[in-house]
Amino acid sequence: MDAMPALPPIPAASFASDNAAGVAPQVMDALVAANTGPALAYGDDRWTAEAVDQLRDLFGSPVEVVWCWGGTGANVVGLATLLQGWQSVIATDTAHIVVDEAGAPVRFSGSTITTVPHVDGKLTIDAVAPFLDWRGSEHHVQPRVLSISQVTEMGTRYTTDELGELGAFARAHDLLLHVDGARIANAVAAAGGDIRSMIVDTGVDVLTFGLTKNGAMYGEAVVFLRPELAAHAAHVRKQAGQLPSKARFVAAQASALLADGLWLANARHANEMAVLLATLVADIPGVEVPVAPEANAVFARIPWDRFAELRAWSFFWEWDPADSLVRWMTSFTTTEDDVRTFAAGVRAILEAEPVEPVEPAGAA
Ligand SMILES: Cc1ncc(COP(=O)(O)O)c(C=O)c1O
Structure with a gap:
């Protein structure tokens, strides 16, 4: 029997998701350091107070902060705090x-999500505007939140001008602007590091400030830029099961990331690795990177008949099979060597004859 051709070395990092990365060492140290003696539960502790102060310094305003276990929970708490059942x-x-x-x-929230087509992953005023005609009709949900x-799910980034236009539109029409910032650090780092001009000056009302993809073990913050909007947030969080009792351990992680700009350094590194990856795969025959990475994701078209083989070698997710599109994500742990190994592997596999792939156990 002919020997199978040797596959290229598998990179140590996963390009499947930034959630596949572990925990930043500084965060791990902070968790250990916070594990000293008792502290009152539910956020009545010095770590929580310090992390809230750090966020207030960062935003330059007296934001209200509600810590949650995870990203879905933070979005739920932010949105359900803002919405009534008849709103959308x-x-x-x-x-x-x-x-x-x-x-x-x-x-x-008991409310409705009205979905509209995206443009490069982004919400546009043109798509939203027709729904304002529903205002005042008892038969229609009443638009309340954008x-x-x-970063968007398509790896793109709203410019500050685009955010400013959405914020102004929201204010003009009595709407609130909510930002799912699971990757806000990547967006801010890519835009030069100024979160105030991106989030405060543009009129964002509520932001999920992502920690997990940036190096935390778990936990996210819901930041209410207008404190009065947070009036019912604590009860919503409790009902949604998002109130961590040993809250100091979420806050300690946030503090470690916010200290000395670690959150931006981690995000900047992840973004740089995505740019490097896009550059290295660009001239591989059959590979096309339709949009230059704007944060820490590379979306690439690949010869679809080789997808299974590539993925069996180093697991990643398909994005849109109809468009032969896959997503490769980088994180704060991705090294330059990982990127070079991954790109070399993709090249070697695509330049070789196809072989029957064997899915690795537990790939998902
Ligand atoms: C855009 C976005 N929002 C929110 C989340 C948070 O999800 P989770 O509940 O898994 O922490 C993710 C995670 O992949 C995400 O990509």
Whole structure:
């Protein structure tokens, strides 16, 4: 029997998701350091107070902060705090709250998500405007919140001008602007590091400030830029099961990431690795990167008949099979060597004859 051709070395990092990365060492140290003696539960502790102060310094305003276990939970708490059952949130058809949260925001807010087509992953005023005609009709849900993701699910990033236009539109029409910032650090790092001009000056009302993809073990913060909007947030969080009792351990992680700009350094590194990957795969025969990475994702078209083989070698997710599109994600743990190994492997596999792939056990 002929020997199978040797596959290229498998990179140590996973390009499947930034959630596949572990925990930043500084965060792990902070968890250990917070594990000293007792502390009152539910956020009545010095770590929580310190992390809230850090966020207030970062935003330059007296934001209200509600810590949650995870990203879906943070979106649920942010949105359900803002919405009544007869109101609606308008989001793109690709939004995480629409596609990947099993209906949780709808269930917990009791409201409706109206989905509209995206343009490069983004919500546009043109798509939203027609729904304002529903205002005042008792037969229609009443638009109340625009929800966007920064970075978007398509790996793109709203410019500050685009955010400013959405914020102004929201204010002019008595709408609130919610940002799912699971990757807000990547967006801010890519835009030069100034979160105030991106989020405060543009009129964002509520932001999920993502920690997990940036190096935390778990936990996200819901940041209410207008504190009065947070009036019922604590009760919503409790009902949604998002109140961590040993809250100090979420806050300690946030503090470690916020200290000395670690959150931006981690995100910047992830973004740089995505740019390097896009550059290295660009001239592989059959591979096309339709859009230059704007944060820490590379979306690439590949010869679809080789998808299974590539994925069996180093697991990653398909994005849109109809368009032969896959998503490769980088994180704060991805090294330059990982990127070079991955790109070399993709090249070697695509330049070789196809072989029958064997799915690795437990790939998902
Ligand atoms: C855009 C976006 N929002 C929110 C989340 C948070 O999801 P989780 O509930 O898995 O932490 C993710 C995670 O993949 C995401 O990509």
